[in-house]
Amino acid sequence: MARAWHLMRRPNGMPVMDDFALKEVALSALDEGMVRVANRWLSVDPYMRGRMNDVKSYVPPFALDAPMDGGAVGEVVESRADGFAPGDMVLHMAGWRDEAVAPAASLHKLPALGDPQAFLGNLGLTGGTAYFGLLEAAGAKEADIVFVSAAAGAVGSAVVQIAKARGMTVIGSAGGADKCDFVRSLGADAVVDYKAGSLLKQLAAAAPKGIDVYFDNVGGDHLDVAFALARQNARFAICGMIDGYNGGEPAAFRYIMRVIAARIRVQGFIYTDYMSKMGDFYRDMGGWIASGEVKSRDTVVEGLKRTPEAFLGLFSGANVGKMLVRL
Amino acid sequence: MARAWHLMRRPNGMPVMDDFALKEVALSALDEGMVRVANRWLSVDPYMRGRMNDVKSYVPPFALDAPMDGGAVGEVVESRADGFAPGDMVLHMAGWRDEAVAPAASLHKLPALGDPQAFLGNLGLTGGTAYFGLLEAAGAKEADIVFVSAAAGAVGSAVVQIAKARGMTVIGSAGGADKCDFVRSLGADAVVDYKAGSLLKQLAAAAPKGIDVYFDNVGGDHLDVAFALARQNARFAICGMIDGYNGGEPAAFRYIMRVIAARIRVQGFIYTDYMSKMGDFYRDMGGWIASGEVKSRDTVVEGLKRTPEAFLGLFSGANVGKMLVRL
Numbered sequence: 099m100a101r102a103w104h105l106m107r108r109p110n111g112m113p114v115m116d117d118f119a120l121k122e123v124a125l126s127a128l129d130e131g132m133v134r135v136a137n138r139w140l141s142v143d144p145y146m147r148g149r150m151n152d153v154k155s156y157v158p159p160f161a162l163d164a165p166m167d168g169g170a171v172g173e174v175v176e177s178r179a180d181g182f183a184p185g186d187m188v189l190h191m192a193g194w195r196d197e198a199v200a201p202a203a204s205l206h207k208l209p210a211l212g213d214p215q216a217f218l219g220n221l222g223l224t225g226g227t228a229y230f231g232l233l234e235a236a237g238a239k240e241a242d243i244v245f246v247s248a249a250a251g252a253v254g255s256a257v258v259q260i261a262k263a264r265g266m267t268v269i270g271s272a273g274g275a276d277k278c279d280f281v282r283s284l285g286a287d288a289v290v291d292y293k294a295g296s297l298l299k300q301l302a303a304a305a306p307k308g309i310d311v312y313f314d315n316v317g318g319d320h321l322d323v324a325f326a327l328a329r330q331n332a333r334f335a336i337c338g339m340i341d342g343y344n345g346g347e348p349a350a351f352r353y354i355m356r357v358i359a360a361r362i363r364v365q366g367f368i369y370t371d372y373m374s375k376m377g378d379f380y381r382d383m384g385g386w387i388a389s390g391e392v393k394s395r396d397t398v399v400e401g402l403k404r405t406p407e408a409f410l411g412l413f414s415g416a417n418v419g420k421m422l423v424r425l
Numbered sequence: 426m427a428r429a430w431h432l433m434r435r436p437n438g439m440p441v442m443d444d445f446a447l448k449e450v451a452l453s454a455l456d457e458g459m460v461r462v463a464n465r466w467l468s469v470d471p472y473m474r475g476r477m478n479d480v481k482s483y484v485p486p487f488a489l490d491a492p493m494d495g496g497a498v499g500e501v502v503e504s505r506a507d508g509f510a511p512g513d514m515v516l517h518m519a520g521w522r523d524e525a526v527a528p529a530a531s532l533h534k535l536p537a538l539g540d541p542q543a544f545l546g547n548l549g550l551t552g553g554t555a556y557f558g559l560l561e562a563a564g565a566k567e568a569d570i571v572f573v574s575a576a577a578g579a580v581g582s583a584v585v586q587i588a589k590a591r592g593m594t595v596i597g598s599a600g601g602a603d604k605c606d607f608v609r610s611l612g613a614d615a616v617v618d619y620k621a622g623s624l625l626k627q628l629a630a631a632a633p634k635g636i637d638v639y640f641d642n643v644g645g646d647h648l649d650v651a652f653a654l655a656r657q658n659a660r661f662a663i664c665g666m667i668d669g670y671n672g673g674e675p676a677a678f679r680y681i682m683r684v685i686a687a688r689i690r691v692q693g694f695i696y697t698d699y700m701s702k703m704g705d706f707y708r709d710m711g712g713w714i715a716s717g718e719v720k721s722r723d724t725v726v727e728g729l730k731r732t733p734e735a736f737l738g739l740f741s742g743a744n745v746g747k748m749l750v751r752l
Contacts, residue, residue, distance in 0.1 A: 349678055351676055359693070
């Protein structure tokens with residue numbers, strides 16, 4: 099029997115461990131065209147919080163008392179499908195579990211390009227989100243002054259490095275000295291510690307001319323400060339608003355009126371909006387990884403049992419870089 | 426001596442009459458190239474509130490204890506400039522006063538196209554703001570579902586009519602039964618009365634499929650409701666946020682996170698961003714006025730002395746259509 103995490107009830111605000119249960123599940127028969135995969139790496143991502151609510155969004159909600167899913171990298175252990183053999187590493191969406199039997203069409207065989215878990219990070223959802231958000235949704239260009247929140251996180255740390263690879267000035271925000279040091283080590287021109295005093299004053303000092311681009315992972319005060327300091331024709335790519343994912347008071351904006359005077363463009367986006375440009379992404383990101391311009395840093399939690407703990411850590415700042423579960 | 430309104434101090438929140446003083450001013454000599462103009466119509470507009478604060482914005486702040494300015498239509502009474510003769514009607518920026526001596530280059534001679542005050546409204550700042558905001562900043566197209574706030578105001582009433590002329594479905598918001606009737610008379614498909622219960626429920630009922638475009642004159646709750654009900658790839662043109670012009674609590678947004686899932690694009694803009702397309706504007710708006718598809722409705726306050734009162738009325742909902750002062 100395989101084991102898979104189930105969502106047992108819809109969280110009220112911040113999820114708690116009792117919202118989840120690890121249960122045995124029967125696997126499908128290994129019919130013709132099917133592949134059995136043992137998962138090696140599971141991805142946990144902030145967007146999964148939205149799937150725990152019963153609301154229409156860009157991905158369907160998790161069903162209650164049913165296996166959850168999400169990005170995963172696994173190893174083929176048995177195959178009745180052409181092109182898949184034991185030992186192959188595959189990327190797929192049957193995460194939050196240890197083993198799966200899945201149709202070959204739902205599996206993406208990974209090339210032998212370094213660490214396979216990179217396909218859950220800089221070569222996958224989070225790296226692609228950073229790439230398309232910065233370059234397409236925000237239309238960031240060489241010499242732009244870019245502000246990115248949650249810059250020590252998986253998406254944010256990729257944004258910092260992509261922006262530097264493309265000749266931009268980058269200011270990252272992170273919480274605490276260790277994370278700020280990490281963001282600086284990625285090449286950021288300046289770092290603001292949102293736990294160390296006024297975000298507005300710190301960003302104004304770091305960007306005395308203001309910002310051309312804001313890459314938002316956070317919402318709330320970070321977004322408001324970006325409104326305050328936006329230059330003419332600034333462009334904001336709205337990737338996430340983790341500050342609001344678990345409810346609480348609605349965000350108040352003191353500076354949103356600057357949208358008019360500064361002609362700010364705010365654009366919400368999702369990674370999958372840009373699937374037609376995946377070729378560009380693999381070419382550029384592959385090149386930057388090969389040249390060392392983009393490096394990965396993962397926070398690894400060990401064991402299927404700790405998957406919910408890894409997920410919850412995304413909201414308490416437990417991760418530097420990409421949060422992964424290793425099985 | 427001419428008389429001109431002066432700003433005597435920077436308003437704290439909602440301006441009051443004592444912030445203004447009507448004073449005699451000496452006119453410049455009527456040198457070669459100068460024209461003396463007797464004003465007939467003065468424009469008061471919400472954007473002028475921003476100019477009363479001492480902050481950098483898209484137009485410079487009013488100086489203290491100095492003549493204010495703004496859009497005006499006047500009649501030439503004396504001229505030492507080629508091309509200007511007594512009786513000519515001119516559009517210019519020496520408003521908030523009864524008479525001015527100005528260089529010919531600062532005057533725009535009006536063609537004999539109906540009422541000259543239309544150049545302060547549908548053929549001027551407010552009509553152009555509606556036209557460029559709807560069609561350029563929001564990129565509204567035939568069959569779009571458009572929501573516009575302050576739809577009984579000068580800009581909003583033009584948005585309603587332009588949208589109908591271009592084959593869109595239009596829902597306008599206004600405060601009170603009289604204004605709602607007026608918006609309906611402009612051709613709006615539905616009207617919501619923001620003073621008569623939940624804006625969210627009313628708009629959800631009026632736009633059961635959601636909205637493609639939001640033309641924002643108001644900010645605050647109206648903008649939040651537009652976030653709540655935006656369809657995929659909705660586009661918001663942010664023209665004004667009159668709810669916030671006079672200070673008070675910063676607006677809280679419960680639904681701003683929908684920017685991501687619905688891929689909303691929010692674009693701030695100013696009329697003057699589109700000066701290169703004024704030819705299109707005059708052609709289209711001139712045609713719609715000629716055909717009766719766009720009609721003007723003005724709220725007229727009589728007498729220079731009442732100019733501040735007319736201005737303050739913009740914030741208490743005193744106007745239907747364009748607010749003008751007739752001298």
